[in-house]
Every structure is written in structure tokens, then in C-alpha cells.
Amino acid sequence: MSYLSGKKIKINFFLVHILFLALLGTILFVPDRVEVPSHIPFIAVTAVAELVIIALHKKENIRDIGCVVFIFFEVWELVTSKLVRESNYLIPSPENVLDIYITDRQLILQNIMTSTGFLAAGFITAVLAGLLLGVIVGWYKSLREIFMPIVKVITPIPPLIYSAYLVALLPTFRDASVAIIFLGVFWGMFLSVIFTVSSIDQKLLDSVSVLNLSQISIFLHILLPYSLPSVLARLSNSISVAFMVLISAEMLGGSSGMGWYIKYSTIYGEYDKTISGIILIAVYVTLLNVIINRLKKVLVPWDISAAEQ
């Protein structure tokens, strides 16, 4: 048994590096059948991937993931520039896609900034408002009994439904986008905090009672930290919703932002731009999630479930 598993690890261990070398060989030595921009960016990306695999070699699965990625790159490179006779504009080569990040970098950067600005404004206000109002409404039974049923009706409404109306209603596209993100994130957050606060442990309440805390102290020192872990747990989900809503709004009615960029390049048949935009969004959302996970560790070090992640 141990012999078998040992052997398996060994094969895996080399496979990813063999695939890397094969990919490198393909890029460098197999002649291109069609004209593509410089190979250097693609080689750089591949090399970075290999370096990451080496750096994270202790992590389980990293080599398996690497194998899949390299095989994907290999196939992509082969079918778009090495084996075909004519370039198919619907499926651009990796060289073409990467080239966009160089030639079109100013426009891309500008659009990312726009989207980030909208996202930050809508998302941060929604989370803070959801937390503060949720704590207050969750704490007072009379408020809770009024708002809970209303919130339960509103929360399941898909936020995109508002978008066309909000674009018409609000003066600028920026206001509309921020409002849509806000509505997409706020209600779920609000409901979850109300629920968390209203189901607070009786033992905890007893120790709060006997300490004779002021209402402000209860909010600041008890209820806010108490609901923070559940807010942070929701955050990755919320940011995905916010981003989805924003990109859709931009595609529907925007004149800037990543959603607009992708839609615009698709309309004009510039699919290399489309694909580079999609990849960029994937990287962007992943980075946001990494930041959120860091935030969890910094903000709620007492939360056992967060510490274990």
C-alpha cells in the first residue's frame, strides 16, 4: 500500500514539470502556422505558473491543478497557432489574448478603475448599512416584528430586476450602478444580521444583563462583534453577487467599466479582447476573495471557524 502510494506521488511529481517543459518546447520550437504576436508574454505566464507550483509544492493538489492548467494551455496553443492553417477569429490564440493586455492596457485599466469605484461605493455602504441596521432591528423585538416579514419578501427579488428602472430613475449611470449593487447586497446582509442578533445565546445575554451595560455599550461591545463573524462569512458570497450585478448593469446600459468593455468588444467581433476581459474578471474576483479571507483572520481572530479556514 505504502509502496503504491509512494509511486503514485512520484509520477505526479514529475508529470507537471514534464508538461511544463513540453509546453515550453511547443511554444518555442513548433513553428507557427498562422501569424501571432510575440510569444514572450505567454512564456512568461507559463513560467510564473511553474514557479508558483514550485513555491507551493507543499500544498496538496497543486501539482494536479498545474497538470490541468498546462494541458489546457498546450491544447489552446496547438489548436490556435500550431496546427491550424488559418486563424479562426472566434477562438483567438493565447498570444493574441495576452497581447491585448499590452496594447489595450490603458483602456482596460481605466475600465477596471471605473468598475472598482462603483463596486466599492455600493458594496461597502451596503455591508455597513446591513450590519448597523441589522443589529438595531435585530435587538429590539418590536422593530424586528415589523421589519422581518417585509425584509423576507424583498430579499429574494433578483436585484437585476431593478436595474432598468433605476437607470431611468437616477440621474447618472454611476448612481444607478451603485444603487443596484447596494440593493443586491444590502437585503441579504440585513436579514442575516437581524437573524444572528435575534438568536443570540441566552447565557451571553445573562452575562450582559448582570454587567449593567448601557445600550450604546451593548451595541458597540457586544452586538457588533457578535454579528461580525456571520457578516464576514457572507462577504465572499456578497461580493460575487455585487460583481455580477455590476457587470450585468454595465453590459445593459453602461458606457464604461469591465462589463461594457466585454460587451463592446464582442459587438465589434474583437473576441481576443472579450476573452482577455473575462480572464481579467476571474483574476480580479479571486483577488477580492483572497483579500476577504485575510480580512476574516485580522478582524475575527476569536472566531474558531474562521481561524481554521
Next chain:
Amino acid sequence: MASIEFKNVDFRYNNNKDENILHNVSFKIKEGEFVSIIGGSGCGKSTTLSLLSGLNHASGGDVTIDGKPVTGPGKDRGVVFQHYALFPWMRAKRNVEFGIKQVLKADKKTISEKAEKYLELVGLGGKGDLFPHQLSGGMQQRVAIARLLAMEPDILLMDEPFGAIDAKNRVALQELLLELLEKEEKKRSVVFVTHDIDEAILLSDRILFMRDHEIYRDLKVPFERPRSREEITVSNEYHEFRRELFDLFYDNDIHQQEKADEKQTAKVGRFSIGSAVGAVG
């Protein structure tokens, strides 16, 4: 200033109006007195404390402190619960400081030093930076005790405070409590729930034994203060008194058993009548 009186107190929980948890309970605790409550599990010890701390309100009768009825929690009283009740998001020391801040307006440094001192006293010096989930159950309980002592209330309400603590630390904490109470000028009253007879004898002036929703016995501990464990445990009196308390517990067990049997016979009786009627019908 801290005398306590229960006068004909009845209590029922709101979610179970049929069962009298306390029935006609009356006792007085003088200022500076240390009173332990003992009795079988579920006899109403924690409930009695909750009426004193103001978390629950008597359904009948009066609970008063210095003649004034208890209407809710107050800064004159401090509580250690049977379960640990620290705030998970505060480090151990912050938990103690937070308690102090509720009763003492002082600068950060004073409060910090005070918290440090009491953590040291309960044997947790150097552990102040840990979160409750990083401490063992007994350690968490000791932090809660440190918080109570640091708040220096007139009345200490302690519900099996040493229950989860190992023998060595338990002895140390009992001694600490005796020492703290004796060396201070201000006289503090203590109501202390425990299952440990020796602990009750060592610490208290009086012991209330609860049974069937009532105070069944009110016993004076026959030792003067200050007292030490070594001194009292060698005396004959100690063993006689201990014996008396054990008998109470033992009688209690028999009593509970009889009550259970009675209920059983009552059920069986009804059942047989029922089936007889059924047979006739």
C-alpha cells in the same frame, strides 16, 4: 451595606406556569455574611440566585436588598454563572477590564493593572492575551472569577464557581476567596452555590439546604473566622457537622426515591382501575 431578604418567595418560570420552582422561600442574609446553598440537582439553587441577580422576578413574595425590592440587575451585585460567560471576542484580560470599566471610572493604566493583578491572583498571570477559546474550561471559569472579584461588588453571587476547576487550583481559589473577604474593611455578602460539602463548610457562615422547592434546613457553621482548613478539619466538630450534612443529602435521596415511587404507584393504581372499568364495559 448589603443585607438580603427573601420573604415568602414563590417562583414559576413563564414557560412552565404549572410548576412551582420555589415555594414559600424565606431567609435573611446579614451584611458581610457568607451563605452557601446546597441541595440536589434541579432543586432551584440557580433559580434562587437569578432572583437575587435580578435576571428573574419573584411570582409572589418579596426579594429585597437593604429593604429595597430587587427590580433588575444592579452594580451592587456581581455574578459568576454556573456556565462560563466570557465574551469570546475579548482576550482574557480585556474580559476582566471590561467588567472593571462598568463599575470604575479610571484611566487605562489603573484598569489594566487591576485586571493584571486579579488574573495573577486566580493563577492566570501571563495568559491575559489569550482568547477564551484558547483557554480550558476551568481557566475560562477562573477568568470569570477574576472579573467578578475585580469589580469588587457589595454582593457576590457565585453559582458553583469552582465546579470545573481541578483540585489544586480549587483549593487555591477557596483560600484566595477567604483571604480577600477577610482582609477587606468593606464587608461583602456572598451567596455561594456548591455541591461540595467540605467547600461549603470551609467558606460559609451558614448553609441553606434546599429540598422540594423550599429551604429545608438553615444551618449555622460552628466555626469562627478567620479559619483555616488545617485547623477546622482536625476537630471533632467538623466531622459531626459534615456527617449531619451528609445525612441530609442521604435522606434527600431516600426522600426523592419515595416521591418517585409514590408517583409510580399512583399511576399503576389509576391504570388498574381504568382497565377494570374497561373490562366491565
